[in-house]
Amino acid sequence: MLAYERFGSGEPMVLIHGIGHRRQTWYPVVRRLAAEYDVIIADLPGHGGSSALDRTMPAGEALRAAFAELFTGLGIERPHVVxxxxxxxxxxxxxxxDLARSVTALSPAGFWVGARDFLYVRALFGSILTGARLMRPFAGPLTRSNLGRKAMLGWLYAHPQNVPAPMALGDLENMLRARATIRHLLAQAYTFAPGEPRGVPVTIAWAQRDRVLLPYQARRARRIMPHATHLWLDGCGHVPMPDEPELVAETIIAGARRAVPIDPRVIVDSTGSLA
Known part of the structure; x- marks a missing residue:
């Protein structure tokens, strides 16, 4: 079971955080999105309040299955997914x-070239996990100062001072609790290989000041997904929501609006053609 929160009303929109994080990372943009959408924020398996990741299947398959199960449990079909x-x-x-009506991916994983290229990301997270464990006894005072939050969170955010102290401390605790899942997911990392375009509008927005996924991955994404809308988020780090909440929210809304509404009077058969 995935722990989740739900806000607003309208077309369903599911927001999915990154490895080592938790659903609260979306709080800076939820209010704006909930003014137009039924917003669901969920913890990844093995993170936050969610149950453990199913390790009887490959990690990617288990993650997709967990969210497909969430959609079914909530009674939603093909939500906007961010x-x-x-x-x-x-x-x-x-x-x-074909489980999403539109997709907006913010600094998405999976566009590294191969396993050797992924060593940087694995080494980064390994050092961050070690550092988090060592600084845990001092985390309270560190999170209460802008300088401390910059030292702790500068690798994730362009403006770590925008992250409230309780949120920063909660994120650190969550990362330490999730470290076994984080290591399991990092050990099974793979490169995203898109198929033929399926008519689902895709927006890929890269943080201009990302220190986790390096800029060449944006070029690779543009090359292998030319049908997608590709953007840069100015002044943002890898997790852009606290850095520029309004910019991120408007990027998400623009991506969702690229989905063409289905007229209920038009019947579409199972092959996708008009009946």
């Missing part, structure tokens, strides 16, 4: 499986 980092990769794959 993801950041690993959540962006999950969103793209849900779109590939």
């Amino acid at each position: 993801g950041n980092s690993l959540g962006g990769l999950i969103a793209l794959e849900l779109g590939e499986n």
Whole structure:
């Protein structure tokens, strides 16, 4: 079961966070999105309040299955899906499986070239997990100062001072609790390989000041997904929501609006052609 919160009304929109994070990372943009959409924010398996990741199947398959089960449990079909980092990769794959009405991926994972290229990301998270464990006894005072939050969170955000101290401390605790899942997911990382375009509008927005996924991955994404809308988020780090909430919210809304509404008077058969 995935822990989730729900806000607003309208067409359903599911927001998926990245590895080591939790659903609260979407709070800076929820109010704006909920003014137009039925917004669902969920914790990844093994993160936050969610149950453990199913390790009887490959990690990517288990993640997709968890969200497909969430959609069924909530009674929603083909929601708009938005993801950041690993959540962006999950969103793209849900779109590939025709489980999303639109996809907006913010600095999505999966566009590295191969396993050797992924060593940087794995080494980064390994050092962050070690640092989080060592700084845990001092985390309270550190999170209460802008300088401390910059030292702790500068690798994720362009403006770590925008993250409230309780949120920063909660994120650190969550990362430490989720470290076994994080290591399991990093060990099974893979490159995203899109199929033929399925008519699902895709927006891929890259943080201009990303220190986790390096800029060349944006070029690769543009090359292998020319049908998608590709954007840059000015002044943002890898997790852009606290850095520029209005910019991120408007990017998400613009991506969702690219989905063409289905007229209920038009019947579409199982092959996707007009009946």
